Amino acid sequence: MKKVIMGNHALSYGAMLARAQVIAAYPITPQTQVVELLSEMCADGTLNAKFIKVESEHSAMAACLGASMAGARTFTATSAQGLALMHEMLHWASGGRMPVVMGDINRAMAPGWSIWTDQNDSLSQRDTGWIQFYCSSNQEVVDTVIQAYKISEKLMIPSMVILDAFALSHTYEVVEIPEQAKVDAYLPPFNPPYRLSSDDPHAFGGLTAPEHYMELRYKLQKDMEKVPALVEETGREYEKTFGRYLGQVENYLCDGAELVFVTSGTAGYTARVVVDELRKQGIKAGNLRIKLFRPFPFEQVRTILSKVPKVAVLDRNISYGHHGVFYQEVKSAIYRQPVQPAIFGFIAGLGGRDIAREDFKEITDYTLKNNRPQEEIIWIGVKK
Amino acid sequence: MSKERKMTLTLPKEELMSSGHLACQGCGATLAMRYALKALGQKTILCIPACCWSVIDGPFPHSSLDVPIYHCAFETAASSASGVRAGLDMMGDTETTVMAWGGDGGTFDIGIQALSGAAERNEDLIYACYDNEAYMNTGIQRSSATPLGAWTTTTPVKHYKKERKKDMIGILAAHNIPYLATASIAYPEDMVKKFKKAKDIHGTRFIHIYAPCPTGWKSRPDDTVKLARLAVQTGYFPLYEIENGEKWTLNLKLKERKPITDYLKLQGRFRHLKEEEINLIQAEVEANYQKILKKCGL
Numbered sequence: 001m002k003k004v005i006m007g008n009h010a011l012s013y014g015a016m017l018a019r020a021q022v023i024a025a026y027p028i029t030p031q032t033q034v035v036e037l038l039s040e041m042c043a044d045g046t047l048n049a050k051f052i053k054v055e056s057e058h059s060a061m062a063a064c065l066g067a068s069m070a071g072a073r074t075f076t077a078t079s080a081q082g083l084a085l086m087h088e089m090l091h092w093a094s095g096g097r098m099p100v101v102m103g104d105i106n107r108a109m110a111p112g113w114s115i116w117t118d119q120n121d122s123l124s125q126r127d128t129g130w131i132q133f134y135c136s137s138n139q140e141v142v143d144t145v146i147q148a149y150k151i152s153e154k155l156m157i158p159s160m161v162i163l164d165a166f167a168l169s170h171t172y173e174v175v176e177i178p179e180q181a182k183v184d185a186y187l188p189p190f191n192p193p194y195r196l197s198s199d200d201p202h203a204f205g206g207l208t209a210p211e212h213y214m215e216l217r218y219k220l221q222k223d224m225e226k227v228p229a230l231v232e233e234t235g236r237e238y239e240k241t242f243g244r245y246l247g248q249v250e251n252y253l254c255d256g257a258e259l260v261f262v263t264s265g266t267a268g269y270t271a272r273v274v275v276d277e278l279r280k281q282g283i284k285a286g287n288l289r290i291k292l293f294r295p296f297p298f299e300q301v302r303t304i305l306s307k308v309p310k311v312a313v314l315d316r317n318i319s320y321g322h323h324g325v326f327y328q329e330v331k332s333a334i335y336r337q338p339v340q341p342a343i344f345g346f347i348a349g350l351g352g353r354d355i356a357r358e359d360f361k362e363i364t365d366y367t368l369k370n371n372r373p374q375e376e377i378i379w380i381g382v383k384k
Numbered sequence: 385m386s387k388e389r390k391m392t393l394t395l396p397k398e399e400l401m402s403s404g405h406l407a408c409q410g411c412g413a414t415l416a417m418r419y420a421l422k423a424l425g426q427k428t429i430l431c432i433p434a435c436c437w438s439v440i441d442g443p444f445p446h447s448s449l450d451v452p453i454y455h456c457a458f459e460t461a462a463s464s465a466s467g468v469r470a471g472l473d474m475m476g477d478t479e480t481t482v483m484a485w486g487g488d489g490g491t492f493d494i495g496i497q498a499l500s501g502a503a504e505r506n507e508d509l510i511y512a513c514y515d516n517e518a519y520m521n522t523g524i525q526r527s528s529a530t531p532l533g534a535w536t537t538t539t540p541v542k543h544y545k546k547e548r549k550k551d552m553i554g555i556l557a558a559h560n561i562p563y564l565a566t567a568s569i570a571y572p573e574d575m576v577k578k579f580k581k582a583k584d585i586h587g588t589r590f591i592h593i594y595a596p597c598p599t600g601w602k603s604r605p606d607d608t609v610k611l612a613r614l615a616v617q618t619g620y621f622p623l624y625e626i627e628n629g630e631k632w633t634l635n636l637k638l639k640e641r642k643p644i645t646d647y648l649k650l651q652g653r654f655r656h657l658k659e660e661e662i663n664l665i666q667a668e669v670e671a672n673y674q675k676i677l678k679k680c681g682l
Contacts, residue, residue, distance in 0.1 A: 021474040024467060050470040055501030059463035062456065062498065066431065066467025069454050072474045074467075092457055196452045196468060198427045198480045203447035205455035212444055 001177045007168040008033035010138040010175055011077055011103035011161065014145025016047045017183045018101070020075035021190075022067035024052040024060045026082060029115045030165045031105045034077040057082035061089035061100070068098040069204060071195040073149065077103035079165065080121040081110060087125065090158075094129025094220060096205050099152035099159070099190070101145060102130075106265065106316075107165040108351040116352020117165035119265065119317035123293075123325045129220055131159040131227055132294040134264040138173040140246075140291075143238065146178065147246050150187050150234045155223045164316075165352065167266040182241050224295045231292055248297035250289040253279070254304050257286030259367055260341075262305075262313040262330055264290045267348075267355045271314070274360040283364070290326065301333045311341045312367045316349040323347075323377055344373045348380035355380075394573050396422040405448035407440040410605025412595030412612060413514045414440060415569040417449070417485070420512060420593075423579030426451060427480045429472070431465040433495060434458040435487030436521045436597075437514070459494040461486040462502035465509045481583055483510040488529035489519045492550050503559040506587040510579075513552070513590070516597035524600040533665055535653040536600070544656060548668065553626070556590050560629030563589040566621065569596075570612035574623055574635055594621045602652020614647040619673035624680060632679040644669050 005013065011034045015023065023042065025035040041047035050067075054060045057078050064074040078086065083104055093100050104122050108114040122132060133148060135141045141163055148159035163169055194202060208216065228248055235246035252272050254260050259278075263271045268289030278285040288304055290297065305311055315324020322328060327345035334340050344367050349355040359380045366378060400421035407414040413436050421428065430453045432438055438455055442448050456464035461484035469482045486495055491513040499511060518536045519525040526536040528550040539545040556564055563585045567575040575593065582589040596611040598604060603611055615621040616636060623635040644666045648654040657665070 022467065022470045024463075024470075050474060052466055052470055053505065054463060054466070055497060055504070058459065059466075059498050059501055062460035062463035063467035063470070066454065066456070066464040066469075067471030067474070068467075070429075070468050070471025070475060070477075072471035074471075088457055089460070196429050196454055196471075197477075198429055198452060201447075201450055201452040203441060203444075203449070203453040203455065206441055206447065206453070207439055207443040207455075209443055 002174055003177050004172050005138060005175050006033060006170055006172050007138045007141055007163050008105070008170065009037050010141035011145060012037035012041070013177055014142045014161070015075040016041055017142070017178055017180060018146050018149045018187055019073065020047070020049055021072040022050050022052065022064065022074045023076060024054050024063035024067070024074070025076045026054055026057045026060045026078070028057070028079045028082040030107060030169045031077050031079040031082070031103070034103055057085045058089060061086045061093065064100045065089060065093055065096065065098050068100055069096070069196045071190065071192055073190040074100045075102070076100065077105070079105040080107035083121045083125060084109065087128070090125055090128035090130060093158040095216070097156035099156050101148045101152055101159045101161065103145070104160050104162045105165050105169045106162055114351045115165065117167055117316070118350045118352065122160060122162050123317050125160070126294060126325070129157065129224070130294060131157055133159065133161050133291055134293055135161060135163045135168065135291070136266055136268045136289060138168065138171070138175045139244070142175055142177065143242065143244055143246055146183055146187055147234050147238055151227060151230050153190050154230060155226060156192070157220070157223055157227070162265070164266045178242055186238065186241055227295045228292065228297055228299065248292040249300050249304070250291060251304055252287040252289065254286035254288050254308065256284065257308055258284045259310045259312065259364065260286040260288050260305065260308045261360070261363070262288050262290065262311060262326060264293065264326060265316065267314055267316060270355060270357065271360060274357050277357070278364060285364070296329050296333065298333045301330060302337060305330070305334060305341055306337050306339055308341050310367050311343045312363050313343060313345050314355070314363065315345065315347050316355065318347055318350065342372050344378060345376070346378045346380050353381060395419070395576055398422060398425065400426065400450040402448050402450070404442065405440050406442055407436070408599045410598040410608040411440070412516060412569050412597060412608050413437060416514045416593045416595045419569070419572045419575045420579050421449070421451065423576040424481050424483065424583055429468055429480055429482050430454065431456050431461050431468060431482070431484045433461040433486050433490040434521070435490050436516070437485060437487070439521060458490055460498055461490055461495050462507070462511055463498040465511070466502050466505070466507045469507060469509050481510060483512060485512050485514070487521070488513060488515040488517060489527045492529040492552050493527050500559065503556060503561050503588045503590070506561065508586050510582050510589045510591065512593060514593045514595040516595050516600060518600050520597050520600040532668060533654060533657050533661055535656060541656045553592055557626050557629050561590060562587040562628055563625070565625035566592045566594070566623055568594045568612045568616050568621060568623060570609050570616060571623060571636070578625065600653070603650055607650050611647065611650055614642065614650070617642045618644050618647045618669060620644060620647060620669050622673060622676050624676060632676070632681070634676065634680040634682060641673070
């Protein structure tokens with residue numbers, strides 16, 4: 001069934017189709033429609049789930065974790081300040097191996113107050129042990145939520161499904177809503193190996209001496225390393241049922257390109273249009289949209305970029321005192337490769353400033369004109 | 385032949401707590417847990433935030449309790465328990481009791497927001513606070529449960545605590561939850577009765593347990609029960625319950641109350657107090673006791 005829905009509702013439909021059993025959430029702009037629709041679904045029985053209307057995002061994640069420990073499939077969604085407030089519990093989720101799936105609407109961090117998009121909220125949570133997917137269309141959001149449960153529950157690692165504020169969260173697109181029966185066949189009920197049960201008492205998360213702690217973290221990393229292959233496997237399986245492949249990256253005309261944009265989120269959507277325009281002008285451009293950010297898809301990024309002379313990484317975020325985060329990650333992926341492209345780091349679109357085709361033109365001109373970047377960070381559209 | 389004499393056991397025989405735990409000598413919080421679990425039984429799941437009990441239970445892979453424990457973040461006892469309850473319900477287990485078990489810091493201070501949220505939503509859980517009147521696990525720092533006049537490591541002798549203890553029961557009573565009670569480790573029958581009563585009620589139930597801490601109070605380990613009893617007998621910690629925020633019942637009526645000095649003098653944390661300060665504390669205790677009597681219609 002096709003429906004015209006907003007990005008936020010794509011998250012809700014994903015959670016509904018995945019048959020989330022416990023949802024705990026707190027409202028924040030621009031996430032609200034995600035949980036409004038879910039609370040409606042819970043109230044009218046469309047979705048058989050408990051909805052806990054908590055008093056903060058910290059409690060939202062804490063409640064999801066409690067429910068997950070009891071064996072329930074859980075969902076929440078938040079944004080910016082809410083995600084930052086959850087920070088402690090994000091470590092709790094991954095450290096405790098609780099496969100919560102959460103939607104995050106990329107919104108710029110205050111102050112000054114901003115409700116508009118950039119990626120600093122989710123990228124600040126880079127090292128919390130969550131799988132992170134950055135989406136560029138509403139279809140991808142629905143599909144990714146379902147796939148995320150499959151991956152998370154297999155590895156007992158939580159997932160964050162991320163979309164840009166307004167540019168996607170409030171944009172209406174045609175979405176093919178997967179059939180429930182097919183989703184049920186793809187995603188069996190959550191059945192964790194251990195859970196809180198008075199029939200089988202265990203203590204979870206207690207005091208852990210240096211003798212044991214490191215092994216727990218080693219195991220988490222080892223399981224994280226399994227994610228890329230599992231994204232491929234579950235993505236191909238999804239394609240078989242639903243006709244849409246869900247991969248780690250989107251390779252748009254990168255093979256044989258002279259210039260490749262590295263993008264994420266909705267900027268990756270714009271980049272495809274720009275690539276088509278450039279190709280018409282005779283410039284062999286490509287776009288590598290990174291969808292899976294954590295764990296970083298090293299193998300695919302290396303393979304694709306090692307054949308490209310010039311790479312322009314576009315970051316809608318900044319790690320203060322360093323560079324854009326994707327720029328750092330791409331550079332680290334390329335390090336020690338026998339052939340290395342010239343990599344340019346651009347920052348644009350912070351706090352919801354548009355990233356338009358003209359901005360890509362500026363990026364293209366700079367990258368083609370220079371053999372190497374002349375600045376550590378090349379700012380696009382900033383009033384200096 | 386002499387007649388066979390039988391003593392009636394006034395507490396359930398079942399032991400869900402074993403020896404080998406990591407509590408200090410004379411710990412009131414361990415007695416509190418033992419009695420609470422005797423009342424609630426095997427079908428109980430605990431959410432324990434950061435507090436003495438996250439250590440007392442024993443390090444991974446050991447546990448001194450025979451019920452499941454979810455060790456949760458400091459400020460999340462009530463929110464974690466809300467989630468566990470919802471999860472169990474979705475799993476079809478409506479029988480198991482979910483109990484959040486926190487210290488005074490995790491309840492009066494950092495966890496009060498989540499607790500207020502859970503109480504307002506009337507989550508179906510028991511929240512038990514074992515109150516030893518300071519952050520004992522981190523080394524005796526003052527909390528908002530620390531009483532007026534007490535020494536702690538962050539209210540050193542010359543600057544002993546000048547503020548009153550937070551009226552947590554009053555705050556929770558204002559949430560109109562179905563059941564609210566105070567309990568003391570010196571009155572185990574009363575405590576067990578209250579936990580059993582709480583177990584059969586749905587909605588948010590809060591039990592405030594007075595649990596002396598010899599380490600933090602600078603008292604003798606063998607005075608723990610005596611101190612808990614004196615706290616009741618002086619009227620400092622009356623035993624009462626509140627149903628639906630309205631019906632107040634005093635569980636132990638005192639004909640005469642002992643002077644507060646009997647209680648204070650056994651504890652090093654009050655040693656610095658001068659007569660006028662003790663008189664001030666006595667007046668506070670009196671006023672608070674009268675307030676409770678009035679609420680109980682006595």
